[in-house]
Amino acid sequence: MTHPATRTASPPAAALRRAAPALLGYAAVRALGLLTLALFAQARGKSAYTLLTGRWDSLWYTRVAELGYGYEVRLPNGDVHSNLAFFPLLPWLERLLHAVTPLSYAGAGLAVSLLASLAAAWGIFAVAEEVYGRRAGVCAVLLWAVLPVGIVQSMAYSESLFTALAAWSLYAVLTGRWLTAGLLAALAGLTRPVGLAVVAAVWTAAIASFGRTRSETLPQGAHTEERAPSLTRRALAMLIAPLGAAGYVLWVGRHTGRGPLGYLDVQAGWRNGFDGGYAFARFVADKFTSFPSALAGVGLVVGVGLVIWLYVVGVRQRQPLPLLVYTGAVTALALCASSYFGSKPRLLLPAFPLLLPLALALARLRTSRSALVTGGVAVLSAVYGAFWLNGSGPP
Template sequence: MTETATRAAPPAPSLPRRALPALLGYAGVRGLGLAVLALWSAARGTSAHTLLSARWDSLWYAGVAGAGYGHEIRLPNGDVHSDLAFFPLLPWLERLLHALAPLSYADAGLAVSAVASLAAAGGIFALAERLYGARAGVCAVLLWAVLPVGVVQSMAYSESLFTALAAWSLYAVVSGRWVTAGVLAALAGLTRPVGAAVVAAVWVAAIASFGRTGSADAPCAPAWRRVLGAALAPLGAAAYVLWVGHRTGDGPLGYLDVQAGWRNGFDGGYAFARFVGGMLTAFPSALAGIALIIGVVLLLWLYGAGVRRGQPLPLLVYSGVVLALALCASSYFGSKPRLLLPAFPLLLPPAEALARARPARAALLAGALAAGAAVYGAWWLNGSGPP
């Protein structure tokens, strides 16, 4: 036997190296979006920086970072908008970065979002690559980047931070790292109310794991690790909700009262259906209503495609809860596309299909979608923007 034949095979590239094409592609899409936003805003005499860092919810997060909780606005109709509606992890990170670097709280929020969006892209790649291969991983990241409201990924909002924590928690679940999954789920629960989706995914996967044996690819972890991961998962959300209830004096349901002050609630989609139905009664709003119906049908079809293709149970649970919470909320209908940004498992079926296409055709489609998303994002932020 020759020396060449006995020489050990070179080690496989590390996950960061394998993810590099996806991260570069993601950065390119986001860079294009920001460039178009800057040009559009300059032409309109507005500030792209202000639109990204100091409008809408960004102001509330920066306010919590700077002064802590306690600010509220009483509207003429009696509604009370309290900053207790906003979960604390993003403001905590803004405050930490503000203390470490010469950045305002708003700019610290932009920096956190930029890093978190890359971490989210890495998590989406890692998960899709493990399940469907590296090309599908790159395609999944690009599809997440070119979503029409993808510009939110670059704003001082919590969507990018939440998606990063959710993606890596789900990756930890499918790879059998239960304690890591539980810790990340707890942090996701400190980021947004939809952290419940990550908790549900960890719980269901942990319960299901006791009914199966492991495999060489995903060996079963010791029972105590699975139990510990499931126990850790809800601690973040539970801690914040209980703290809000204690602060308001309304007990465990105090957070629901805070959300009610914003006219947020869960009614099974009744209010949203009435909203869409109202749009269908007149022109041109009927066109937008029809587009919304098509969008909802597409989302449900993508979820069904994941079921048909045997997507892992934790991903189905996660994306199902995200869909339910977004579509069945009773207010802020214009924010639903933004609330659906974390539902990245819905993109895995089209990512698989795109991965099978010829590279030139896939690149052309991704480029066209990126250009469309950049223009739409600039128009949107300079108009109604994300409520």
């Protein structure tokens, strides 16, 4: 991998040409998923558009875009579901696109997500290519596209937007573009609470680079002051990165009158918090109390084990530190949340570096064999996504 200090920026057109196979493959997989969803929904008398834009979190984001914050639902058990739990960048973009196009708020949300998913695919390619080469980059994008819950990438949800911002922020870190990394991390922090994982990656990489800078030997005749611009950019990146998440959390605290912990109170109203995985472990254990549900319990254990195994493999393959920090934080926040257990596969979508070991393995196969593997999995993913979204879907 080229050292960030010596890397030269590629023209956007050249970068797009390199990424074209990955983006075309990604678009084909998502088109297959959407076509399968449309056919399945039509057979069941449902609207694919409504499934993509008018259920679950999509409704909450659309309501924020249209009416702003302040809406809440009081449940019979006393819980309060407030739309303050949803970070503002996606609704802001929905409102902007609605204002400049004929699209409805829901249609604008779908358009933002579709465009963001392509940006995310390109960002994943850029990161994987930087670390392991172009072929692995293409494979990483295709693997992200064919994930069983990949249909969420095409919904009016915030996962695609967040993954795009996170991937490009990580790429900026890997290539030494510190101010860009900090700005994108701040935007990621305005998109989802897990934006803190991007902030952690930027901070860790910057702190590690400070240590490397001190140990580097300057060329003959150079002055220590020549390091100052780079050091300043890294320090500014560290300052900028948390502004998005911190700004919104502090605003919620002021808006609710509950101070800096106001956002935690809002999440508590949704019965959502961080308990180190205790509630999820109990949820999995309860599956083994009867035979039919025990099969689901086995599947959950295997799934969690696979996630942990992929992370360990990434460590052994010496993935760059910012990727490991980011992936570890996203995975921990997803698996250790205290509720919405059915959402965990969706919450893991942004943890795309987990796919890099599989991408490397796929890249070593002959092109015909890797195409056969990804094509077969794409069909299964499309069928599962259509069935899932027509059923329980992503809460």
